[in-house]
Amino acid sequence: MAGRKLQAPRGTFDVLPDDGAARRELYRRAGSVLGRYGYRPFETPVFEDTDLFARGVGESTDIVRKEMFTFEDRGGRSLTLRPEGTAGVCRAYVEHGMHKLPQPVKVWYWGPFFRHERAQAGRYRQFSQVGTEALGSDDPTLDAESILLLAELLEAAGVREVRLRLASLGGIEARAAYLDRLRGFLREREGELSEDVRDRIDSNPLRAFDADHPGTRAAMEGAPRLLDHLAPDDAEHFAEVRALLDGAGLSYDVDPTLVRGLDYYTRTVFEFESARLGAQSGVGGGGRYDGLVEQLGGPATPGVGWAAGIERILLAGDGKLGGFPAPVYVALAGGDRRAAFALATALREAGVRTELEQAGRSLKGQLKHADRLGAKAVAIVGEEIEWKDMATGEQRPVNNVAEAVRIAVGLDA
RNA sequence: GCGGACGUAGCUCAGCUGGUAGAGCUCUCGGUUGUGGUCCGAGCGGUCGCGGGUUCGAGUCCCGUCGUUCGCCCCA
Numbered sequence: 001m002a003g004r005k006l007q008a009p010r011g012t013f014d015v016l017p018d019d020g021a022a023r024r025e026l027y028r029r030a031g032s033v034l035g036r037y038g039y040r041p042f043e044t045p046v047f048e049d050t051d052l053f054a055r056g057v058g059e060s061t062d063i064v065r066k067e068m069f070t071f072e073d074r075g076g077r078s079l080t081l082r083p084e085g086t087a088g089v090c091r092a093y094v095e096h097g098m099h100k101l102p103q104p105v106k107v108w109y110w111g112p113f114f115r116h117e118r119a120q121a122g123r124y125r126q127f128s129q130v131g132t133e134a135l136g137s138d139d140p141t142l143d144a145e146s147i148l149l150l151a152e153l154l155e156a157a158g159v160r161e162v163r164l165r166l167a168s169l170g171g172i173e174a175r176a177a178y179l180d181r182l183r184g185f186l187r188e189r190e191g192e193l194s195e196d197v198r199d200r201i202d203s204n205p206l207r208a209f210d211a212d213h214p215g216t217r218a219a220m221e222g223a224p225r226l227l228d229h230l231a232p233d234d235a236e237h238f239a240e241v242r243a244l245l246d247g248a249g250l251s252y253d254v255d256p257t258l259v260r261g262l263d264y265y266t267r268t269v270f271e272f273e274s275a276r277l278g279a280q281s282g283v284g285g286g287g288r289y290d291g292l293v294e295q296l297g298g299p300a301t302p303g304v305g306w307a308a309g310i311e312r313i314l315l316a317g318d319g320k321l322g323g324f325p326a327p328v329y330v331a332l333a334g335g336d337r338r339a340a341f342a343l344a345t346a347l348r349e350a351g352v353r354t355e356l357e358q359a360g361r362s363l364k365g366q367l368k369h370a371d372r373l374g375a376k377a378v379a380i381v382g383e384e385i386e387w388k389d390m391a392t393g394e395q396r397p398v399n400n401v402a403e404a405v406r407i408a409v410g411l412d413a
Numbered sequence: 414g415c416g417g418a419c420g421u422a423g424c425u426c427a428g429c430u431g432g433u434a435g436a437g438c439u440c441u442c443g444g445u446u447g448u449g450g451u452c453c454g455a456g457c458g459g460u461c462g463c464g465g466g467u468u469c470g471a472g473u474c475c476c477g478u479c480g481u482u483c484g485c486c487c488c489a
Contacts, residue, residue: 005462007480062487066414084489118414120483129489180477196486204487260488269477271489282489311488327481332448365441375449382447 011117011125021297022314023128023321027110029321030130034108037149039132042107044088050078056087056296058263067086067115068123070099073344074243084262085307087296089133103136110310122312131286131307138302140237141217143268144244149194150306153271158318162272164252165246168238169265170230172291178226179205185223191220192206209257225256234267241268254344268304274316283316284308294364325374326353327411331366333382340381346401352408376411379404391393 008014015023018144031041048190057064069081082088089107090375092098098346110130119125129198133147134142141356147164154162169175182205190198196215201208206219222405230238245252252270271285286306293301314321330344344356363380370378380395385404388395398404 004481038431049465067487068424115488118485119481120485127489131489172465239481262488279484280488284489312431312489330447335447359441362442362445363441364445364449369449371449378449380448386448388448395448 009125011347013124014128018322021313022319022321025092025321025323026157026239026310026313027130030108030110031154033149033156034132037106037145039106039108039134039149039206040131042089042092042109043111044092044109045080045280046083047079047113048088048091050080052091052296053080056090056264056292057084062265063115063262067117069116070380079238083113085109085111085113085129085131086133086264086303086305089305090135090289090293090298090303092294093135093301094167094293095295097134099299101136101303102144104139105136106132108132120280122280122309122315124311124320128310129213129307130310131305133303133305133370135293135303136301138237138267138288140240140268140303142304143237143241143288144248146286146304146306147245147252147270148248148250150272150286150308153308154242154283154313157313159274159313159316160318161276162274162283162316163393164250164272165240165258166252166270167255167256167258167266168227168230168234168241168267169269169287170226171266172384174229174231174234175226176233177264178224178229181224181229181247182208184205184227187378189219192216198216204218206257214393215325223342227256230237237267260287264292266290270306272308274312277312279299280312282309283312284288301361326355327376327379328352328354329366329370329373329375330356330406331363331370331378331380332355332357333380334364343379343381343385346405347408350405350409352405352412354408379407379408 003372038131046111050068053068054064059065063083070080073079089109093105108131111124111128112128113129116125116159117123133144134146143368147166151164168233170178183201183331186197186201186208188191193208194216195212197208197213197216208216208223208258211217211220220343223255228403242254257268260271265287267290269285269287272283273281274283275281277283284306286304288302288304293303294297330340330347332340342358345356347354355370355375362367375390377390378388380388385398385401386395387398387404387407398407
């Protein structure tokens, strides 16, 4: 009856206590930065109507074509575990008539997302993202603010040496027209291109810009650039975003080849990359999506936002987000378990993080354990209570629980 | 969906051209009849991923399978 070994499904992982502490700390720091920028917490369901993603993210994207976890509920409705966050936020914005609120509506989210892909370093089937959306205004300060916010969050998370790539895609029609023009160009020079670039002329012509293949690179010298074909409004908007970033002292590379995987982007797009990540180098990115809300059945509403991968932030970070050990350990030396329990309880009620011996160890074992946990002091409960400073090794009796609490409160500042 | 690498103790790994399972770390105890950080000793801990084949004999060779991982596509 002993079936096969049970284990976490492919592409998923358990967050063990050591990592849990780092995630919690990242969450805390992210919330602090986001709050300062005026973004408020927002939650949407983990699964939505499949239609939402098909219409919002785009039928032609890889995400919708082959990466969604889709299932039917008992009523035969098609539901999908959310592969990204923006569509759900926009749906909620429309559903709750949030266009009647003072604009822009600025929100942030944190939670699990799902894509049915092959896992690799920094890429999982269930992963977590933190992200923002600012809906209801196309003001370029929102674009710049989004980017600065993400930069600051990464800094606070200990992610250094990031590169910011920035571009503008213009409006949907202008971009479509440009892509047709680029496809035409590529077909004319087809013989000079590498095989995989040729294979992707239809699906992803922008890919041709960052090919290593020498012939392709040479051919691409003369290729039309999207940034040269922006409508005047869009070009002006992009110039303003850049001026704001320059004013803030944030450096970036304008990269006309920046491709984002979702159909809804317009105007500003950006991505932060870290060289510490391996093949999947993007830590977080986003952009403007001025047509999405309307496409989902709401009023014409501009929006801008980004998402960053929690696992990738942790992977690219300096690993200094660890937890903090409890400063006091209550040890039991032959004596009274009830007295030890009461002392630990009194310390905890006074706000002191306290560990209590609960495994039947020898006193020697208890002290070794307390030391490895990083305790600053150990209260040894025997005939009476002794207070041992773990740094100096000094030890003296305390008269009662109240005195122990008084000493301990100073340790857990 | 496609390619490569790898599956031996909780973790990191060793195990030569097949001969009946090892180390380090962790954990527990002891050396110190109530005292940590170093040291020494002992103990706990393994269907060698799973199934089949070759062989007197398989962790080791062969086939299959499952899993993990890195990469491609693409993306956080």
